[in-house]
Amino acid sequence: MSTFQLEQTYSNFINGEWVKAASGKTDASINPANRNEVVGHVPASGVEDLNQAVAAAKAAAKSWRKLTGAERGNFLFQAANVLERRANEVAEAMTREMGKTFPEAKGETMRGVAILRYYAGEGMRKTGDVIPSTDSEALMFTTRVPLGVVGVIAPWNFPVAIPIWKAAPALIYGNTVVLKPAQETAVTAAKVLECFEEAGLPAGVLNLVCGKGSVIGSAMAEHPDVNGITFTGSNEVGKRVGAAVLSRGAKYQLEMGGKNPVIIAADADLDLAVEGTISGGLKSTGQKCTATSRVIIERKVYDAFKEKLLSKVEEIRLGDGMSGESWMGPCASEGQLNTVLSYIQKGQDEGAILLAGGNRPDSPELAEGFYVQPTVFEGVKSHMSIAREEIFGPVLALMPVDSIEEAIELANDSDYGLSASIYTQNVGSMLSFIRDMDAGLVRINAETAGVELQAPFGGMKMSSSHSREQGQAAIEFFTAIKTVFVKS
Numbered sequence: 001m002s003t004f005q006l007e008q009t010y011s012n013f014i015n016g017e018w019v020k021a022a023s024g025k026t027d028a029s030i031n032p033a034n035r036n037e038v039v040g041h042v043p044a045s046g047v048e049d050l051n052q053a054v055a056a057a058k059a060a061a062k063s064w065r066k067l068t069g070a071e072r073g074n075f076l077f078q079a080a081n082v083l084e085r086r087a088n089e090v091a092e093a094m095t096r097e098m099g100k101t102f103p104e105a106k107g108e109t110m111r112g113v114a115i116l117r118y119y120a121g122e123g124m125r126k127t128g129d130v131i132p133s134t135d136s137e138a139l140m141f142t143t144r145v146p147l148g149v150v151g152v153i154a155p156w157n158f159p160v161a162i163p164i165w166k167a168a169p170a171l172i173y174g175n176t177v178v179l180k181p182a183q184e185t186a187v188t189a190a191k192v193l194e195c196f197e198e199a200g201l202p203a204g205v206l207n208l209v210c211g212k213g214s215v216i217g218s219a220m221a222e223h224p225d226v227n228g229i230t231f232t233g234s235n236e237v238g239k240r241v242g243a244a245v246l247s248r249g250a251k252y253q254l255e256m257g258g259k260n261p262v263i264i265a266a267d268a269d270l271d272l273a274v275e276g277t278i279s280g281g282l283k284s285t286g287q288k289c290t291a292t293s294r295v296i297i298e299r300k301v302y303d304a305f306k307e308k309l310l311s312k313v314e315e316i317r318l319g320d321g322m323s324g325e326s327w328m329g330p331c332a333s334e335g336q337l338n339t340v341l342s343y344i345q346k347g348q349d350e351g352a353i354l355l356a357g358g359n360r361p362d363s364p365e366l367a368e369g370f371y372v373q374p375t376v377f378e379g380v381k382s383h384m385s386i387a388r389e390e391i392f393g394p395v396l397a398l399m400p401v402d403s404i405e406e407a408i409e410l411a412n413d414s415d416y417g418l419s420a421s422i423y424t425q426n427v428g429s430m431l432s433f434i435r436d437m438d439a440g441l442v443r444i445n446a447e448t449a450g451v452e453l454q455a456p457f458g459g460m461k462m463s464s465s466h467s468r469e470q471g472q473a474a475i476e477f478f479t480a481i482k483t484v485f486v487k488s
């Protein structure tokens with residue numbers, strides 16, 4: 001039974017205290033499945049609030065970095081335990097705030113638990129190497145130090161996993177953190193911070209400031225006491241954040257969009273390929289940077305694949321993510337819905353052929369939500385907007401080819417390079433794909449989405465700033481290497 005309370009007012013978390021925005025202003029967080037439901041009221045903070053959080057994080061950094069990795073890890077283990085206990089409540093907040101189905105939200109929350117445990121363990125792992133010196137009497141080695149204060153700018157599409165996969169490594173390696181969540185999912189962020197508070201994290205080590213990206217996010221990027229910024233979101237904003245951070249000599253990490261292809265080879269298991277295309281392209285209403293959007297099919301199996309795909313798409317049940325009947329929820333916001341509808345229109349205007357969906361559903365019980373039908377186009381050419389730009393919605397573009405070589409060439413004809421997959425039984429095709437596909441994540445007989453927390457994650461080309469998040473790769477961003485030379 002749900003214990004979630006609607007319309008509560010949430011605060012920022014600064015220096016271990018829940019505090020209102022200095023201006024007293026709040027924004028309403030709306031349920032995208034029903035625009036009339038106010039999930040909660042969240043602070044509409046200003047720069048003054050951010051400055052307080054950064055000052056608290058800077059002060060807390062002095063003692064936090066002096067703890068052993070094991071001591072810092074214990075706090076993360078505790079936070080994981082609390083989050084696990086409160087997983088239903090946190091997942092419900094997520095579903096109500098951004099619309100993904102409750103099972104997906106619960107899965108994401110449990111992924112947050114696993115990420116916390118993974119990085120808690122990292123506190124006990126090595127942080128350097130011994131390197132032979134040319135001086136036989138010297139000891140030379142590397143060690144790592146934290147950056148100081150890290151700013152986390154997070155999106156709304158993974159409102160638990162992304163803030164945690166950025167904050168947990170930052171914390172374990174000795175940094176303190178100011179989190180600016182997407183304003184659309186600030187209630188969920190507040191619930192996650194409650195877990196850290198309950199875990200007894202020292203004051204100032206992790207702070208939350210909710211507010212507009214154009215106010216809090218950009219002030220964070222420019223703040224002289226924020227030593228590193230890790231960002232996930234759109235390319236447009238990411239580039240601006242990166243430029244602002246670079247100009248003051250701090251460190252930045254950007255994870256941005258994708259236009260991820262799946263290749264269906266003539267020898268693919270078509271049922272598996274259809275399942276992977278639907279799951280990769282339409283789960284979370286297509287709102288993943290790793291979502292499948294271009295479906296490149298060898299002509300010999302084009303018709304068979306299309307028929308199977310369309311019959312599965314027809315079975316998809318749209319609805320409120322809190323209902324056990326729903327497979328796909330709404331878009332996360334009205335703005336996102338309008339973006340998706342405008343791309344669907346552009347697809348038609350530019351000459352693509354609509355095979356399924358393309359509209360808002362007409363059933364009256366969905367009228368107050370930001371729903372769009374799962375949509376499939378064919379006749380899509382590589383120059384069309386729906387083949388080039390990130391839509392972030394449930395839209396698939398089918399593109400036939402004559403060979404695997406042509407498929408890989410077409411898959412690479414993109415400004416993005418985040419994830420890509422191929423369905424084939426042929427080892428030669430697999431090896432060509434692994435070698436020639438320009439993407440940070442290449443997957444064989446598996447959907448394009450679905451990141452494992454212990455493996456590096458990040459993209460090529462315009463998809464990222466070329467660093468990697470998660471797994472042990474995270475240490476590269478959240479620390480600086482010191483080379484030590486010791487001689488008695």
Ligand SMILES: NC(=O)C1=CN([C@@H]2O[C@H](COP(=O)(O)OP(=O)(O)OC[C@H]3O[C@@H](n4cnc5c(N)ncnc54)[C@H](OP(=O)(O)O)[C@@H]3O)[C@@H](O)[C@H]2O)C=CC1
Nearest residue numbers: 154155181182183212213214217218233234237256289392
């Ligand atoms: N790679 C990914 O995972 C994601 C990609 N996107 C892409 O971006 C598109 C737009 O989504 P949107 O939510 O607007 O993405 P944004 O890039 O605007 O938002 C991502 C984060 O950046 C913040 N932000 C916004 N403006 C600034 C700024 N000027 N300086 C610093 N931070 C800022 C946002 O705050 P606020 O909450 O106030 O907007 C949010 O916390 C989507 O359609 C999708 O294509 C979006 C989300 C995730």
Ligand SMILES: O=C(O)CCC(=O)C(=O)O
Nearest residue numbers: 287288289290449450451
């Ligand atoms: O596919 C996933 O599990 C992660 C996707 C992601 O990082 C994103 O959409 O921002």
